[in-house]
Amino acid sequence: MKYKNNGSHGDDMLRLQKLLQDIDRDIPIPDKVQPSEMQKLFSLPLKKKPISKYIAIAASLILVLGCVVSISMYAGAKLATTDFTAADQGNAFSSTATAEAASPETAVVSDLDASLAERELTELKAKDYEEIAEVLAPFEESGFLGGSDGGTAQNINPPTAGAGNENGADSSSEIKPNPNTAGGDTDEKLARDQTNTQVDGVSEADIVKTDGDYIYYSTTDTIDIVLMGEDGDMEHVAKIKDQEFCYTLDLFLHENKLMVLASSNTGLDSQRKMAADASGESRSSVKITIYDVSDPSSPQVDRILTQEGDYKDARMIGSQLYVVSQDFMYLQETNQAEPSSFIPSISDSSNTSLQMLPADSIYLLPQIETSCYNIISAVDVTDASSAFNTKAILGSSSQMYVSTNSMYLVSESYDNVSTISYSNIYKVELSGSEIALTASGRVKGSVLNQFSMDEYAGYFRIATQLYDARNNRTTNNLYVLDENLSLFSYLENIAEGEEIKSVRFMGNKVYLVTFRQIDPLFAIDLSDPSQPVILGQLKIPGFSTYIHPISDNLIVGLGYDTQEIDDGYGNTFTVTGGIKLSLFDVSDVENPTEINHIIVGDVGSDSPALYDHKAFLYYEEKGIIGIPATLTQNLTPNAGYYDAQYENVFNGYLLFQISDGKLTELGRITHQSEEAQQDLTQLLDQSLSIRRGVYRGDYIYTISDLKIKSTGLNDMKDVKEVSIG
Secondary structure: OOOOOOOHHHHHHHHHHHHHHHOOOOOOOHHHOOHHHHHHHHHHHHHHHHHHHHHHHHHHHHHHHHHHHHHHHHHHHHHHHHHEOOOOOOOOEEEEOOOEEOOOOOOOOOOOOOOHHHHHHHHEEEOOOHHHHHHHHHHHHHHOOOOOOOOOOOOOOOOOOOOOOEEEEEOHHHHHHHHOOOOOOOOHHHHHHOOOOOOOEEEEEEEEEEOEEEEEEEEEEEEEEEEOHHOOEEEEEEEEEEOOEEEEEEEEEEOEEEEEEEEEEEOOOOOHHHHHHHHHOOOOOEEEEEEEOOOOOOOOOEEEEEOOOEEEEEEEEOOOEEEEEOOOOOHHHOOOEOOOHHEEEEEOEEEEEEEEEHHHEEEEOOOOOOOOOOEEEEOOOOOOOOOOEEEEOOOOOEEEOOOOOEEEEEEEEEOOOOEEEEEEEEEEEEEEEEEEEEEEEEEEEEEHHHHEEEEEEOEEEEEEEEEOOOOOOOEEEEEOOOOOOOOEEEEEEOOOOEEEEEEOOOOOEEEEEHHHHHHEEEEEEEOOOOOOOEEEEEOOOEEEEEEEEEOOOOEEEEEEEEEEEEOOOEEEEEEOOOOOOEEEEEOOOEEEEEEEEEEOOOOOOOHHOOOOOHHEEEEEOOOOEEEEEEEEEEEOOOOHHHOOOOOEEEEEEEEEEEOOOEEEEEEEEOOOOOHHHHOOOOOOOOOOOOOEEEEEEEEEEEEEEEEEEEEEOOOOEEEEEEEEO
């Protein structure tokens, strides 16, 4: 009897496999059930198929069906209810992620009028120190600080599971405002803070602060206070030097209070420090000193606070100071009978004893990949008796974004199975001195910096870059999450093969710069959060590492010019050239245009503002931009790339101005000596490299570690110098 193979079973199998692959390309298909192998198997005549072949076929079917079930658990909502629509540009696609109801175990209260305590994920609080020790035990056994299995971090709330209506967040709800922002603390005092910040109403720590009359500048262990007089005059009025060796990191200024954030190994009590020294363990801490500067010429210490860990970042909202540190546990020293060996501590000068955090102030995430605490403290700097409230999350983070109501901490994890990275997001709500972990989510890819994140109208938006190691493929994505950090919508596969260089969210728009050989500036519309869409793009040479809004219709991009180089052997590649400042017109979002640009310096030129937005100054009243920079010059313009020689030709501060709708260079300021300016390559003094600039009236004040210089903006003539440091 002859067997007729009509291929129906094989076709069904292959269709099932194709569906499996279409569902999620990140799930590997075993070699034995690859389409090519299955086709060979099903095409064999019946008589050549031993019983083992039938068993193999049945097992393969079960395996594939099992994979389908597993994937459906991960992406069921996306498969069942997502409406995929191709974007107009490139291969990017967007979707509304329709969420299923969350299970009772993971559901987060979505009533945002509820108290913070009601929204807190109390089930994640540690019950006692013994539970924390048990969680840390696997790290001690593995002998290193990282995770033991390299797995993917678990979500508190799965990205597609959230409470609320079928479209995720209730768009009519509003986050309960932080009491520190009520009453409009964007008054004249806040407006005088010239630090370049991301979010209105949220002050960021920096090495320089001014109230419009005085300059406060930190370097190493010293704070200099300088009065800015009329007509560019200056007077050095005070110097603060810490009695202990503390490395000063950042400053805040609020009304008559100066907050100095410093790194210290001596902020703990002497007994704890001696024990740490004896064991060879270095337990660093962040020292927060609050000074009364009602009389800036005579600062007085109000209060000293410490929290263990290395300084991560800080914010101020009104009079409320929020400080984040990271404390890595050296587990070889862990003693379960001695909680102080693995529990972070804080201290307050109003209470001389060192205090370990209570167990219920520590959150234990469902899966912990590192023995590192994120320690978050809050204190009202205007009230000497206010509580120093501290919480800790066991698990590291790499990026932080803060709105007027919430702090978002992002950690990155890598999945060895799918060979891609994920950004795990933890939402900490802020209400005065109250701190509470309220939600968690996860998206594919990694985050560039804080500007890759934004909270707006109840939604959290995040841009990521995803590298798929298996397929050697880079893509960029934009995700919109609801207030519970459940996935609401997304736009994926933006500019495949390119990497994100800068992001700026501006209300219901986001501008995204990617780069491979040229600089595409993407304008993306988020006015309908359920359907993000690329409206327009502009491709120009170079790329921007920082985007600054000038108005609703104008933005500035700061980055590098690029050059295409032929190596003489038939190969071309792209290299960065001078510093490039571009002015863009985005009034027609579908057709953004570059009005003009300025390129200064050559290969090797650099500016701190390229990677630190706080080094970027914008004097809005006069349309002036200031950045510190070191510029180079090509001494051999006719030589090939490999034979070219460059030298430093300028070190100082660059001023640009936007007037009549165009960008022009206004002038240059240097602190280097005349002798050094003749040979900066050999004689450049880094301590005279300008780090920041502040303004008052018609004068700009540039600051290096050794001096402050005032310069007239109308004639660019230097007025006065004051020695500091």
